[in-house]
Amino acid sequence: MSPPTAMPRGRALVLGARGGIGSEITRQLLQAGWRVRVLCRSPSIAGTDASEIDWRQGDALRANDVLQAAQDCDVIVHAVNPPGYRRWQAQVLPMIDHTIAAARAVGATILLPGTVYNFGPETFPLVAEHAAQHPRTSFGSIRRELEDRLEAAAAQGVRSIVVRCGDFFGPQAGNNWFSQALIKPGRSVRTILSPGTPGIGHSWAYLPDVAATMMALLRVRAELPAHARFHMKGHWDPDGRHMTETIRRIAMQHGQTARVRRFPWWLLGLLAPFHETLRNTWRMRYLWRQPLQLDNQRLCQTLGQEPHTAWDLAVETSLRGQGCLPLASA
Template sequence: MPDDFNPAHHAPLAFVTGATGLLGNNLVRELIAAGWRVRALVRSPDKARQQFAGLDIDIVRGDMLDIAGFASALAGVDTLFHTAAYFRDSYKGGRHWDALYAANVDGTRHLLGHAYRAGVRRFVHTSSIAVLHGRRGQVIDETMLRKERDADDYYRSKILADRVVLSFLDSHPDAWAAMVLPGWMHGPGDIGPTSAGQTVVDVAQKRLPGVPPGSFSIVDARDVAQAMILANARGRRGERYLAAGRHMTMADLVPLIARAAGVAAPRGRIPLWLLHVLAAGYETYARLTGRPVLLSWAMARTVAKEADRSRYNPAKSERELGLSFRSVEDTLRDEVAWFRANGFIPG
């Protein structure tokens, strides 16, 4: 072995989009723990410095609306992990189709093209359970694709993004890609915070007036990150892999959050009709004041439409990838601890 041999220089190089997000930052950490070098795409270097203090990674400033602006950083990359998406703002009132299409559909298309021209041949795409659909109470697997007419704008953008990936594989036989489909992600590192994290903060600070309706599939972002790494290592080309987690109603989840936070859980229920009334009021208030919407009509409609459609079959991911899921209780304990340590919840 030559005297100047450095094993770090021979570790595989990952490029992670959306690196400061809940999934992205956990993926960065899991990749480093697995021996990868990481190049992280961020929109805010300040947020990146806060999120990744002490980690040895390359920070790349850029935006999914301008792939050409950071395309040079794709050179030498072994696998591109794509977690960036326009999501949260699409549930803040009004219509957002143009922004959703630009970031999630065109952004994915341009990212694949620039990465391929830079020599990247492996791509792990963050899809969503939004691309799947079943009857209420039915257990859903990766074959049960949602029709566009059954999709809201965000869900539709994810359906079209998946098609971009599959179309790219059809026209580039030397490229490889797989898709990972997360459920409603919780966990530490939620600097946003996401709607999941905000729910935890609201319960911990006793701001939730009651238990809202709806059901979700709850998954730890660290487990989704592992699913993406395992998909790259063991997944099959062009396949979808669920990383959706555990079916729970909000009535199941809220008491678990309260217990993790050491507070009393709200006892009352918010009926679905009241959720719609509140959403309409919030949207009107937001239009008059310019302040963000706490609960949008789009979110209320999604809660109603997707209720009890959150049971997902992890068998394919368990069998082909070796994926496993930690308990929701462990996830919530770590999530609350992170929010406390970072000042979102009083100590």
């Protein structure tokens, strides 16, 4: 089999550019020489030279805003989600419908960060792309419907790539477990909360690796099926303790004494009926109680290998980027 042919760089529209994966894919697109357009209510991405970006003020919930921003674009990165699991029922599917309509109108490929919410425990512990999607929560059902709409759109000529991975971590704080539970961005590491069940493995995904994987798939997108799904192995924590212990060890190397404590799921359960974000986080706790590892065989067959940063380097860079360690000396 001959290697895939790399496609030329083009113009990409990024939706959700202020989120974790959105900001990282924006950075890597710019580094690779792509022209990047961002649709955003208020233009600003930390660590990115705003002058390099074609900013368009607008809202992914407005179909015409997305359509106008997508003009002349080859790729639409759909990395937008309601923050804190709020109003998913009202917003997630309309936003993907707007992206699909815009991609159809301009002939763009949709690039989507997938979630593991789509799968129920019957598919665990090793989940491949073809595994049946029987979600256990309303959020998983919404994400399954989102991907179903992408698959249906492929029959109408709309191309899409879904890259699914474990829980995000990286130098930028965002809506993820690493920065919202395990540590506190901007502070020394004193207490590390561990949401996992002892002895149960867990999948993590380093954001720069996720974006690098997406970039590699974009380069060969012409060779892919109209609707292509890929799973990343990412960083596998075999016993649910490796991530927290790595954070603790690296913090100690920088003179910080940290202790690991169990995440207070019991308290979350008490508060869940009164707070939407906590309630929906509570419903997802099964993902921490059983091992879920993603099978990256298809990805490796397509790319040759999965982009992968060494575990300690990824964790230390994440802690440093989030202000928990001193900046590296020049």
